Amino acid sequence: MLKGLIGKKVGMTQIFDETGAAVPVTLIEAGPCYVTQVRTKDSSGYSAVQLGFGEVKPKRLTAGQLGHLKRNNMNLPPLRFLREFREKEHGLAEGDVLKVDQVFTVGEIVDVIGTSKGKGFAGAVKRHHFAGGPKTHGQSDRQRAPGARSSGTTPGRVFKGSRGAGHLGNERVTVQNLRVVLVDPERNLLGVRGAIPGPKGGVVMIKGARKQ
Amino acid sequence: MSELLKAVEAAENENVPQLRPGDQVRVFLRIKEGNTERTQEFRGTVIRVRNSGNNANFTVRRIASNGIGVERTFLARSPRLEKVMVERHSHVRRAQLYYLRERTGKRSRLKQKFSS
Numbered sequence: 109m110l111k112g113l114i115g116k117k118v119g120m121t122q123i124f125d126e127t128g129a130a131v132p133v134t135l136i137e138a139g140p141c142y143v144t145q146v147r148t149k150d151s152s153g154y155s156a157v158q159l160g161f162g163e164v165k166p167k168r169l170t171a172g173q174l175g176h177l178k179r180n181n182m183n184l185p186p187l188r189f190l191r192e193f194r195e196k197e198h199g200l201a202e203g204d205v206l207k208v209d210q211v212f213t214v215g216e217i218v219d220v221i222g223t224s225k226g227k228g229f230a231g232a233v234k235r236h237h238f239a240g241g242p243k244t245h246g247q248s249d250r251q252r253a254p255g256a257r258s259s260g261t262t263p264g265r266v267f268k269g270s271r272g273a274g275h276l277g278n279e280r281v282t283v284q285n286l287r288v289v290l291v292d293p294e295r296n297l298l299g300v301r302g303a304i305p306g307p308k309g310g311v312v313m314i315k316g317a318r319k320q
Numbered sequence: 321m322s323e324l325l326k327a328v329e330a331a332e333n334e335n336v337p338q339l340r341p342g343d344q345v346r347v348f349l350r351i352k353e354g355n356t357e358r359t360q361e362f363r364g365t366v367i368r369v370r371n372s373g374n375n376a377n378f379t380v381r382r383i384a385s386n387g388i389g390v391e392r393t394f395l396a397r398s399p400r401l402e403k404v405m406v407e408r409h410s411h412v413r414r415a416q417l418y419y420l421r422e423r424t425g426k427r428s429r430l431k432q433k434f435s436s
Contacts, residue, residue, distance in 0.1 A: 118324045121374060127352065128400035135325060295327060308322075 110200060111316030112193035113138045113211050114161035115298060117222070119308045123290065123299070131301055133289055136220075138298040138314060139211075142184050143204040144177060147192070155196045159206065160187030162311070189311050209293035216288045217320045222305035222312035226278030236271040281305035285317050329374035330397040335404065339366050339378050339396075341417050342410030342430050347380060347394060348402040359402055362392055365410075365430065367417040381417075387424060409433040 115138035122130045145158035166174060166186045177184040182203040200206075212218065232238040232254035241250030254273065258266045283304055290299030304312060339345065347362040364382025376396040384390045394401060410430035420428050 118322055121325050121329055123328055124330055124397070124399050128350070128398055130395060130398065133328070135328065137324065290328060292328065295324060297324060297328065299328065 109211070110157050110193060110195050110198040110206070111211060111218075112157070112159065112195070113141050113206060113208065113298070113314045114159055114189055114191050115139065115312055115314055116162070117304060117306055117308055117310045117312055118297070120303065125289065131289055132303075133299040133301060134304045135290075136298045136300065136304070136312060136314065137296055138208045139206055139296050140208075141206045142187060143200050143202055143206070144182075144184060144187065144190055146200060146202055154194065156192045156194045157198055157200055158190055158192045160184065160190050162188035164188045191313050193313075193315065207293055208296055208298050209291050212288050212291055212298060212314070214288055214291055217285050217317040218288055218300060219282055219284045219315045219317050220286055220300060220304040220312050221280065221282045221315065222310055224277045224279055224281045224305040225307055227276040229274065230276035231273045232271065235274065235276045238271075284319060330399075333397045333399070333401055336396050336401055337404060337406055339369050339404070339406065340409060341366055341369055341415055342412035342433075344407040344410070345380060346405045346407065347392075348404070349394070350400045350402050364390075365417070365420065367391070367420060368393075368415075381420060383424075383428075389421060 115136040118135040118137050120132065120134050123133050125131050139161065141159040141161045143157060144160040147154060147156040147158065149155055160177065163185045164187070168188065169186050174186060177187060180202065184203065227234065231252055233240045233252045238254055240252045241247055241255070243251055257270060257272065283302070286300040286302050286304070288298065289301050290297065292298075298314065300314075306312060343366045345364065345366055349360045349362060351358055351360045362380055362382065364380040366378055367381045368379040370377050374397060377393050378396060379391055379393045381389060381391045409432070411433040412430060
């Protein structure tokens with residue numbers, strides 16, 4: 109069975125588990141996802157399942173996107189987000205519907221992939237956790253300075269890949285090994301313990317944990 | 321807040337009455353020790369109440385042996401709270417009674433309030 113879904117981050121809260129302990133939970137509106145394409149070794153050179161999520165008005169999609177969803181008389185609704193999941197044996201056919209309770213159960217360990225919040229051009233203190241300079245002892249304008257970038261005449265340049273200020277966030281981030289603590293098929297809700305990347309409303313992929 | 325978030329959050333704990341700062345309370349808490357479960361009592365003065373839905377909590381201060389103050393914060397909707405009994409209300413003029421931390425003995429008394 110395919111261990112994967114596409115979802116939308118709802119937000120964080122805390123719930124009480126069966127022992128009464130308060131658990132931090134991120135809720136994800138996961139699915140229903142539609143199988144929009146099955147890739148096989150013969151057709152594409154690799155095996156994967158393409159899932160679609162997020163119903164929208166037909167006019168929000170291009171004719172090409174709509175055509176992709178209407179292939180082979182599949183008659184899928186207009187879907188905004190398509191993502192591929194690499195899986196060899198899944199037993200799914202094009203047009204199938206996946207609900208959250210078919211894929212995940214409480215207690216499972218999953219990875220969540222999303223796009224982190226963009227922070228813009230950030231300094232070295234925020235971006236790489238540099239310590240900055242001293243606050244006192246006659247210092248001025250040094251508190252969040254990165255310090256020396258490199259040595260002097262030798263080598264006479266800054267090595268490539270040196271850490272410094274630059275764009276932070278708005279990149280693909282995977283959070284591994286989150287425990288599923290809640291599955292609600294009625295509301296298509298999935299709850300995982302801990303935080304996941306991205307803003308509320310951000311689209312995330314949920315997969316079975318690869319390190320378990 | 322999102323309706324979906326509200327749907328999974330804990331309902332109000334009917335064993336916990338509406339508390340006010342200054343209340344003398346007895347809090348009965350279920351505690352698990354190994355395989356046995358027992359109830360522990362914590363008796364003291366409510367010095368802070370936060371009514372914030374799912375995360376509503378209150379802090380109880382009591383004077384333990386040797387006059388050492390002990391404060392404990394409880395989640396009001398926690399299923400571990402068996403019951404909370406209010407013994408008396410006090411006349412207080414603040415929402416947070418942090419000033420009790422600097423007082424001992426007779427100066428830390430609160431005036432009882434009789435009407436509800």
